[in-house]
Amino acid sequence: MKRLFSFVLILMLFFTGCNAQPPVPVLDFKGCISVDGTECFDSLFDIEAEIHSTLQGAVTITVTTPDELWGLTYNWRDDFEMIYESLHVKTQKGYLPNDAFAQAVYNVLCDLSRQPECKDFSTGVAVFEGECPSGKYKVVTDNKGYIQNISIKEINLSADFRY
Numbered sequence: 001m002k003r004l005f006s007f008v009l010i011l012m013l014f015f016t017g018c019n020a021q022p023p024v025p026v027l028d029f030k031g032c033i034s035v036d037g038t039e040c041f042d043s044l045f046d047i048e049a050e051i052h053s054t055l056q057g058a059v060t061i062t063v064t065t066p067d068e069l070w071g072l073t074y075n076w077r078d079d080f081e082m083i084y085e086s087l088h089v090k091t092q093k094g095y096l097p098n099d100a101f102a103q104a105v106y107n108v109l110c111d112l113s114r115q116p117e118c119k120d121f122s123t124g125v126a127v128f129e130g131e132c133p134s135g136k137y138k139v140v141t142d143n144k145g146y147i148q149n150i151s152i153k154e155i156n157l158s159a160d161f162r163y
Contacts, residue, residue, distance in 0.1 A: 022121035023145035025112045028055045031163040061102045074102040099155040104134035
């Protein structure tokens, strides 16, 4: 009887004493980004892009929509590269303005690599908040840490991620 009671007590402690820990944002991934209503040339249009991020901080964003910008590639490694058709610019990081969608996404990913603070973790969704050169951001991840959305109110950015 004592063994049964001890076993039940251990099970109760195990199931009630373990609080789920928020996930760590996954920064090594390949996926797609959708940005609604990006402002450019005094008008709004949607952007879709492929994104590849590594734990070493290398990020590549390649625009797939709209057709006029298809193939435009932003590449952060040791320096910064921007490639479009036969044009190629190689310069130092920080070349793009901080309110450009690609630079803002890169800034958030860099900041997330520095021990992000989880503000809320419930119903399988984690919310991280922080501040980067593009502004105060909010990142929503799933329960495994895969980024679902990045938003920065100061620059009206909302980027949805798909994997």
